[in-house]
Amino acid sequence: MTTVTGPATAADEPAAPAPPPPARRAGGRARAALGFAAGAALLFGAAPLVLSDFRLALLAKYLCVAMVAVGIGIAWGRGGMLTLGQGVFFGLGGYAMAMHLKLADAGPGALPDFMQLYGQLDELPWWWRPFASPWFALPATVLLPMVVAFGLGSLVFRRRVRGAYFAILSQALAAAMVILLVGQQGTTGGTNGLTDIQGFFGYDLDDPVNQRTVYFLIAAALLGLLALARQLIHSRYGELLVAVRDGEERVRFLGYDPATVKVVAYVVAAGMAGLAGALFVPAVGIISPALIGIVPSIEFVIGVAVGGRATLLGPVLGAVAVAWARTALSERFPGTWTYLQGLLFVLVVAFLPGGLASLWALRRTRRATPDRPPWWRRVPPARGGRTRTEVPAA
Amino acid sequence: MSLFRGRRILAGTMAFVVAAALAACGSKTSDSTSGTGVSADVSGDTVKVGLLNSLSGTMAISEVTVRDSIMLAVEEINAAGGVLGKKIVPVGEDGASDWPTFAEKAEKLISEDRVAAVFGCWTSASRKAVKPVFEKNKALLFYPVQYEGLEQSPYIFYTGATTNQQIVPGLDYLKAQGKKSVYLVGSDYVFPRTANKIIKAYAKANGMTVLGEDYAPLGSTEFGTIVNKVKSAKADAVFNTLNGDSNVAFFKEYTSAGLNATSMPVVSVSIAEEEVKGIGTQYLKDQLTAWNYYQTTPGGANAKFVAAYKAKYGADKPTSDPMEAAYVAVYLWKEMVTKAGSFDVEKVRAAAGGITYEAPEGLVTVDGPTQHIAKTARIGKVGADGLITEVWNSGQPIKPDPYLKSYPWATGLS
Numbered sequence: 001m002t003t004v005t006g007p008a009t010a011a012d013e014p015a016a017p018a019p020p021p022p023a024r025r026a027g028g029r030a031r032a033a034l035g036f037a038a039g040a041a042l043l044f045g046a047a048p049l050v051l052s053d054f055r056l057a058l059l060a061k062y063l064c065v066a067m068v069a070v071g072i073g074i075a076w077g078r079g080g081m082l083t084l085g086q087g088v089f090f091g092l093g094g095y096a097m098a099m100h101l102k103l104a105d106a107g108p109g110a111l112p113d114f115m116q117l118y119g120q121l122d123e124l125p126w127w128w129r130p131f132a133s134p135w136f137a138l139p140a141t142v143l144l145p146m147v148v149a150f151g152l153g154s155l156v157f158r159r160r161v162r163g164a165y166f167a168i169l170s171q172a173l174a175a176a177m178v179i180l181l182v183g184q185q186g187t188t189g190g191t192n193g194l195t196d197i198q199g200f201f202g203y204d205l206d207d208p209v210n211q212r213t214v215y216f217l218i219a220a221a222l223l224g225l226l227a228l229a230r231q232l233i234h235s236r237y238g239e240l241l242v243a244v245r246d247g248e249e250r251v252r253f254l255g256y257d258p259a260t261v262k263v264v265a266y267v268v269a270a271g272m273a274g275l276a277g278a279l280f281v282p283a284v285g286i287i288s289p290a291l292i293g294i295v296p297s298i299e300f301v302i303g304v305a306v307g308g309r310a311t312l313l314g315p316v317l318g319a320v321a322v323a324w325a326r327t328a329l330s331e332r333f334p335g336t337w338t339y340l341q342g343l344l345f346v347l348v349v350a351f352l353p354g355g356l357a358s359l360w361a362l363r364r365t366r367r368a369t370p371d372r373p374p375w376w377r378r379v380p381p382a383r384g385g386r387t388r389t390e391v392p393a394a
Numbered sequence: 395m396s397l398f399r400g401r402r403i404l405a406g407t408m409a410f411v412v413a414a415a416l417a418a419c420g421s422k423t424s425d426s427t428s429g430t431g432v433s434a435d436v437s438g439d440t441v442k443v444g445l446l447n448s449l450s451g452t453m454a455i456s457e458v459t460v461r462d463s464i465m466l467a468v469e470e471i472n473a474a475g476g477v478l479g480k481k482i483v484p485v486g487e488d489g490a491s492d493w494p495t496f497a498e499k500a501e502k503l504i505s506e507d508r509v510a511a512v513f514g515c516w517t518s519a520s521r522k523a524v525k526p527v528f529e530k531n532k533a534l535l536f537y538p539v540q541y542e543g544l545e546q547s548p549y550i551f552y553t554g555a556t557t558n559q560q561i562v563p564g565l566d567y568l569k570a571q572g573k574k575s576v577y578l579v580g581s582d583y584v585f586p587r588t589a590n591k592i593i594k595a596y597a598k599a600n601g602m603t604v605l606g607e608d609y610a611p612l613g614s615t616e617f618g619t620i621v622n623k624v625k626s627a628k629a630d631a632v633f634n635t636l637n638g639d640s641n642v643a644f645f646k647e648y649t650s651a652g653l654n655a656t657s658m659p660v661v662s663v664s665i666a667e668e669e670v671k672g673i674g675t676q677y678l679k680d681q682l683t684a685w686n687y688y689q690t691t692p693g694g695a696n697a698k699f700v701a702a703y704k705a706k707y708g709a710d711k712p713t714s715d716p717m718e719a720a721y722v723a724v725y726l727w728k729e730m731v732t733k734a735g736s737f738d739v740e741k742v743r744a745a746a747g748g749i750t751y752e753a754p755e756g757l758v759t760v761d762g763p764t765q766h767i768a769k770t771a772r773i774g775k776v777g778a779d780g781l782i783t784e785v786w787n788s789g790q791p792i793k794p795d796p797y798l799k800s801y802p803w804a805t806g807l808s
Contacts, residue, residue, distance in 0.1 A: 054505045058498065117544045118588060179611060182582050191583035191612075192522040193493070206530045286523050290493050330495075331502065334488040338450045 043219040067276035069315035071269030077309030079265040080245030085170030089145035091292030093274030098194035100137030141278035149270030153263040193288020308355025435508035444503035446514035451491025467724035493523035538720035542588035563771035564684035573630035580635035599803030615643035645677040655680035666714035687755035696754035766794030
C-alpha cells in the first residue's frame, strides 16, 4: 500500500504481521478509504491552491511533525509506552539525510562548508563517507533509527522497564544525543547543526516549484504512514498491542512475549520519526540539536496528547493544530504567545482528556443519550473513550 | 462489495497523489538562474522593517534588551522625519530561542510583510539558520552581536565585533600585562569552541601556554570540577567564553575557591553591564571584559544614547555593547538608504562601503567588501558600582578581518 509513495517510504515497511482482516470490517475499510481520499484531496488539491508558497512550506513542516505523531500514537496511544525521546529518531533520520545533501552540495571529494570552517580536517571522517551514496543514505534515514530503537527496546523491554522509568530513559537518550552532537562541532556542525542545504537530489531547493514538490512528497509520505498505521492497528498485532498496554501480565500468561510486541511498536514509531526527520531537512533546510533535544521531544508528545493519542487521526490533527497554533499565536502576539499556548494545553488536558479526537466521540455519545448531564456536571469516564490507558506516574 | 470499493478509492487516490508529485518538478541545482528576490513594499508613505529577536526561551533575557534599543532607534529616526521621507513601521517577531523558528520568521518577514531590512538574531546558530533565507530572497539582515568570525554573507551586515576586534585585542592586552599562561573556559557551542581555536593559535605564535580547555553545556550551573581544575592549573589568567546563566555559577564558585582578579584575572567576552547586574558585583570586582562599547564610554553621542534609553525604559536599565550595536545598525541602515536614495537591496549594498557614523562607541565605518564595521576595541574593568570602566583601548578603529587573513599565525584556521 505504501509502495506508491516514492522511494523514500519504500524502505519503511517493518515486518508487521498483517493477517487478512475479517469480513465484518469491510464497511469500515470503505469508510477509511473515503477518509483517505478526502485527506488526499485536502492536502494535494485544496492546500496548494489556497496557501501561499510560504504557508505551504510551513504546512510541510507541520506534516513532518505529524508523521512523528503517527508513530507516537502507535507506541504511546496503542502500546502505552510514553516515548519522551522521539527527537533522537527524528534526528537520526534528519542528520542522515542532511549529511547526504551536504556532501552532494559540496561535490565529490570536497568537504562540507562547516567542516572547512570548524573542523580543520583534511579528509572526510570515516563515518561520513557512506552517506555520500544515496543508496546508503536514503535507507539509513529510516533503518538507522529502527536499528537503534530495536537495540534499545530489546534491552529495556526484556528487563521489564516501563512506565515513568521508560519515559525518563528515553528522555535521557535525547539529552545524551544532543551533548554528543554539540561536542563534535568539527564533524557534526555543533549547535549550529547542518544548515544551508542547497539541493535535493539535483533539484534546487530555492526554487518554489521544487519546494512544492517536497511538500507533495511529505504529504504523500504522511498518507502512506497513516495507511500503514491503520493496517497495523486493525491487525491481530494491533489487538495484541492494546492488550499489552492494558494488561501486560495477562498477555504474558496467555503465552505471548509482551517485550516483542512492544519492541515492534517502538521500532515502527522510530522508523516513522526517522522518515519525518529525513523529509524535514529539504522542507526546512536545517537540522540541529535544538530540534531533537528534550524540549522538542516533549513537544511531539504534547501534539499527540492534544489530538488524542489512542486514535488514528488524533495525533496527526493534534500535531498540526499545535504547530499551527504556535505559528499563528506567535505572529499575532509576539510578546505573550507562550502564555496563550500554555493556556490552550491546560484547557485541553482539563476538559478534553481524550484529546481533540474525543470531541467527535463526545458528540456521538450525546446524540445517543440526550438526557446526559452537560460535561461540566459529569464525572469523567475512563480516559480515552472505551479503552483504559496506562498513564505513567509523572 | 464495499471492500472492493475501498480498494478502488485507495488506488485512485494513490494514482492521483503520484501524478501530482511527478507533475511538479522545478529547476535543477545546475541552473544558475535560481534565487528570486522579493522586493520590499515601499509604495505607501511608510517602510516596514523586521525585528527578529527571541522574546521567549533562554535567550530572551539578552535579546529583549536588543529589541528595546532597536525600537529606540526607530522612534528617534521617525521623530526626525523617517528615512527618505517615509516613516519606519517595525514588525516584531519572536524567534523563541529556537533556530528553525528564526528561519521561519525571517521568511515570513521577507515574503509576507515585505520588509526593507531585518534587525536581529543573537546566537551564531540562529544566524546560520537564517543566512540561507536572506541569501535566497536577496534580503538584508543586520546582525548586532559580537561573533566568532569566519563568515561573510553578501546579505548580512555585521555590526558587532568579529574576532580581530574583540578576542585578539583581549589577548594582546593579556600579553602586554605579562601573562604567560591562560586557561580556557567556555559554554559548549560554536562561538566558544571557535574562539578557543583562535586563542590556541595565537598562544602558540606568541609564546603563551594554554594550560587547559573546558566546556560546560549551555545553561549548566555545575562548576565545582572546572574551577578546581582552573585553580590547580595555576594559570596567569582565565579566558572566559561562558554565556548566560553559567557565568553566575562560575563566578560564585570561582570566588568561593579563593580566586579573584588579583590572583588569577578572568577576561570575559560575553559579560556586559546587563549580565554584571545578574551575576553580582561582589563576584566580579576588578575582573576584565573585552568589548567595543561600555555604558561609561565617553563622548556626546553616548551620553545622548544612554539618557534616551534610560528615559524610555527606566533609570535602572544599563546599556551594553550588543544593544549599542543594534542601535547603530538602524542608523547605519538609514545612512545607507539615504546615500543610495533607494530601499533597493542591491543599491543599499552598493552604497554601504565607507559610510561613517558617530556612534555611542565612537566613530564607526562600514567596510564595503566584508560588510562588517571598523570598531575600536576596549578592555574594561568591572567596578563596585556594577559599571565597567575602560582600562585600555586600541586607540583607533580596527579594520574588520573576519577570516583573520592579515594575521600570519591564523593561517589554516579558515
